[in-house]
Amino acid sequence: MEPFHYLLVLVACLAVTAPLEWVIGARVYRRPRRLALTLVIAMTPFVIWDLVGIARGHWDFSPRYTLGLDLGGVMPLEELLFFVVIPICALLTHQAVLRLGARLRPHGRLADEAQRLGGSPATGSRRGEGARRA
Amino acid sequence: MPEYTLLTALAVVLVVTLDLVVIRTRLLATLGFWLTLTIMWVFQIPVDGWLTRLDAAIVRYDERHFSGIRVFFDSPIEDFGFGFAMVLATLMVWTVLSGRSTRAEQRRPRPAARGEAEAGMGAQGGA
Numbered sequence: 001m002e003p004f005h006y007l008l009v010l011v012a013c014l015a016v017t018a019p020l021e022w023v024i025g026a027r028v029y030r031r032p033r034r035l036a037l038t039l040v041i042a043m044t045p046f047v048i049w050d051l052v053g054i055a056r057g058h059w060d061f062s063p064r065y066t067l068g069l070d071l072g073g074v075m076p077l078e079e080l081l082f083f084v085v086i087p088i089c090a091l092l093t094h095q096a097v098l099r100l101g102a103r104l105r106p107h108g109r110l111a112d113e114a115q116r117l118g119g120s121p122a123t124g125s126r127r128g129e130g131a132r133r134a
Numbered sequence: 135m136p137e138y139t140l141l142t143a144l145a146v147v148l149v150v151t152l153d154l155v156v157i158r159t160r161l162l163a164t165l166g167f168w169l170t171l172t173i174m175w176v177f178q179i180p181v182d183g184w185l186t187r188l189d190a191a192i193v194r195y196d197e198r199h200f201s202g203i204r205v206f207f208d209s210p211i212e213d214f215g216f217g218f219a220m221v222l223a224t225l226m227v228w229t230v231l232s233g234r235s236t237r238a239e240q241r242r243p244r245p246a247a248r249g250e251a252e253a254g255m256g257a258q259g260g261a
Contacts, residue, residue, distance in 0.1 A: 005184070005190070005192055006185070006192045009181055009184045009185070012181075013177075013181060016177075034228065034231050034232065037227075037231055038224060038227045038228045038231060039224075041227045042220075042223045042224045042226070042227040042228075043220075043223075043224075045223070046216075046219075046220055046223070049141065049145070052141075053138065053141075056137060056199070057196050057199065058137060058138045058195065058196055058199040058200070059138075059193050059194060059195045059196065059199075060193075060194050061192065061193055061194070062191060062192050062193075062194060065190065065191075065192040066192065086217075086220060087220065087221075087224040089174070089177070090170065090174055090220070090221045090224045090225060091224060091225070091228055093170045093173050093174060094166060094167070094170040094225055094228075097166050097169045097170050097173070098166050101165075101166065101169075109165050110165060110166055110169075113164050113165065113166045114166075117161075117164070117166070117229050117232070
């Protein structure tokens with residue numbers, strides 16, 4: 001089990017946040033193009049930072065707790081996946097916060113932010129959306 | 135100043151400047167951002183702890199390159215600045231992109247506007 005320690009925590013992060021998309025209706029996974037573009041643009045500087053950190057000896061990774069698939073011989077696969085999983089968690093959390101807030105107080109501050117930042121109706125899970133919009 | 139500490143401080147200043155001054159997404163002025171950050175930081179404690187705890191460290195930090203201050207489960211305190219910058223950068227880019235795609239969605243159903251829209255779209259075409 002030890003080689004899976006890093007991978008397992010990433011899977012746990014995705015599992016814990018999945019209901020934000022499928023129950024609360026965050027609509028992050030369902031915008032795959034925007035999601036992919038966001039990850040590439042926002043995370044490239046952080047991956048470079050990580051590579052600089054590795055090169056400068058700020059940190060390294062235990063071979064005991066990683067799979068041993070080192071990209072370019074320097075960065076474990078899990079470390080790159082970290083920069084995919086954590087931003088997804090952040091986006092799901094933000095969208096869920098806006099949607100729940102808008103549902104709790106339809107004229108409150110979060111409802112206003114959901115309108116402005118979400119670019120789509122704040123309320124409604126997958127199923128109820130069409131009906132509520134109409 | 136240790137390098138990781140310095141880079142973290144620079145990253146925080148950079149994302150804050152981008153959000154408030156350059157791109158003007160102004161997420162830092164929203165309640166939703168701070169609630170999101172609070173939730174992310176709370177979950178960062180066990181997740182980062184799992185990565186950094188000294189009795190089974192997955193990511194091993196060189197003490198010479200950070201402040202030496204470890205919090206919760208041996209996480210360098212700088213990690214929380216790294217987390218702040220990552221969360222803000224991600225939400226900023228998503229927000230900018232959603233603005234763009236919203237305009238595109240609004241344009242599509244209106245046939246009258248198609249001529250102008252297609253003129254600027256080149257090879258992508260209409261549909």
